[in-house]
Amino acid sequence: MxxxxxxxxxxxxxxxxxxxDKSISHRSLMFAGLAVGRSRITGLLEGEDVLATAAAMRQLGAHIEREGDGTWVVHGVGVGSLLEPRQALDMGNSGTSTRLMMGLLASHRLKATFVGDASLSGRPMNRVITPLSEMGASFEASAGGTLPLMMHGAFPAVPITYRLPVASAQVKSAVLLAGLNTPGITRVIEPVATRDHTERMLTGFGAKLEVGEENGERVIAIHGEADLKPMDVVVPxxxxxxxxxxxxxxxxxxxxxxxxxxxxxxxxxxxxxxxxxxxxxxxxxxxxxxxxxxxxxxxxxxxxxxxxxxxxxxxxxxxxxxxxxxxxxxxxxxxxxxxxxxxxxxxxxxxxxxxxxxxxxxxxxxxxxxxxxxxxxxxxxxxxxxxxxxxxxxxxxxxxxxxxxxxxxxxxxxxxxxxxxxxxxxxxxxxxxxxxxxxx
Incomplete structure (x- = not known):
């Protein structure tokens, strides 16, 4: 244009x-894709970034369809049952899709390549590579920790306690999502509170999650090997x-x-x-x-x-x-x-x-x-x-x-x-x- x-x-x-809401739209597709059964999503943002998330979840085995009235129906495959993608996951311009998806896949026994457009390929991914590597995943990234990058998931991954060095909901979410398929309890310490859509929605989908405070800092703990249940999501x-x-x-x-x-x-x-x-x-x-x-x-x-x-x-x-x-x-x-x-x-x-x-x-x-x-x-x-x-x-x-x-x-x-x-x-x-x- x-x-x-x-x-x-x-x-x-x-x-x-x-x-x-873009943040809630991304998460609703991902979490519904990890639940076993049928979820319905209304009000989904149909922008290019969110459609990149939908395309990636389809490659990982979730069945996702848009109905005539704008409702999206997702049949999930279950935590731990994602398929290895046959081709590179194209994240377009979406930093959220990339960082959350890296977390999601880090604790599955599969390898995946992430690519994106020129703008996304200049954005820093080391902030998620660092904690996910501590959990056992391995990465081959481009210079400066950018896309394209290839990831080998760890199975079983190791639960960690990770203190966020930078206030980032995406990094927090990546670690919590990796924790979904990791035995034991994975914890994130947040010195500065960031958007909490991941915690609210994972709880809605049935994950066992505790939010507490230690020394004035927010601590989120997720119990691994979770079974997510389908739900209907209305996106504000x-x-x-x-x-x-x-x-x-x-x-x-x-x-x-x-x-x-x-x-x-x-x-x-x-x-x-x-x-x-x-x-x-x-x-x-x-x-x-x-x-x-x-x-x-x-x-x-x-x-x-x-x-x-x-x-x-x-x-x-x-x-x-x-x-x-x-x-x-x-x-x-x-x-x-x-x-x-x-x-x-x-x-x-x-x-x-x-x-x-x-x-x-x-x-x-x-x-x-x-x-x-x-x-x-x-x-x-x-x-x-x-x-x-x-x-x-x-x-x-x-x-x-x-x-x-x-x-x-x-x-x-x-x-x-x-x-x-x-x-x-x-x-x-x-x-x-x-x-x-x-x-x-």
């Missing part, structure tokens, strides 16, 4: 529903996708938008907390629990935002939402300071440098730090926008969507060099944006 210019928008009005809307509309409605004057069915898991919904601290008008309607996950409809109305110092402790609960938060900060009154974001430098792109360049090109005042950004807001005035130049997204879906949102309240519009990557996480983004702005 070629470049696209996002211009000053009419108020965003009405109701919309964002796609299913992805807070990472909702974030773009929360910010868009906050900065476009006259907006009054309801985003339905948004997952508000406290380990994920940091963006809502931070936007409220900045003065955003966000109301939670019909709060409820669906499949162990807290959910609500969010009503957001245009409101003046004020710059704040974002607490670095909230970073793990909104790590993917910082690009769009930077946009909100560009329109706020005063200075916003975001630090503790080193992890953003190893995402689909270096999101600190790329967003600094993109926002500067659109007329924002940005100072780049080693671990974050300082942004001087316009006080609600439109950004200039980009004239005669397009913003470089570096094939990163979240950069593309964040700068699209920036364009909605700009004078000259913001041209994004390529909107195709948006399909990896939010295939209906353009359509929903257009619909909300054109609601009579």
């Amino acid at each position: 070629p470049a696209h210019t996002f211009t000053s928008s009419a108020p965003l009005i009405g109701r919309l529903r964002v796609p299913g 809307g992805d807070p990472s996708s909702a974030a773009f509309f929360l910010v868009a409605a906050s900065i476009v004057p006259g907006s009054d938008l309801v985003i339905e069915n948004v997952g508000l898991n406290p380990t994920r919904a940091g963006i809502v907390t931070v936007l409220k601290q900045m003065g955003a008008d966000i109301e939670e309607l019909d709060s409820r629990e669906v499949g162990g996950e807290p959910v609500a409809d969010l009503r957001v109305r245009h409101a003046p935002l004020t710059g704040i110092d974002v607490d670095p402790d909230i970073v793990p609960s909104m790590v993917d939402e910082f690009p769009v938060l930077f946009v909100a900060a560009s329109y706020a009154q005063g200075t916003t300071r975001c630090t503790g974001l080193e992890e953003l430098r190893v995402k689909e792109s270096d999101r600190i440098a790329v967003m600094a360049a993109a926002l500067t090109a659109a007329g924002a005042q940005v100072e780049e730090l080693e671990d974050g950004l300082i942004i001087e807001g316009t006080g609600g005035e439109p950004l200039r926008g980009t004239s005669n130049a397009s913003v470089k997204t570096h094939l990163d879906h979240r950069i593309a969507m964040s700068m699209a949102v920036a364009g909605l309240a700009s004078k000259d519009g913001v041209e994004v060099d390529d909107t195709a990557p948006i399909a990896t996480s939010f295939p209906t983004f353009m359509e929903l944006l257009e619909g909300a702005a054109n609601t009579p």
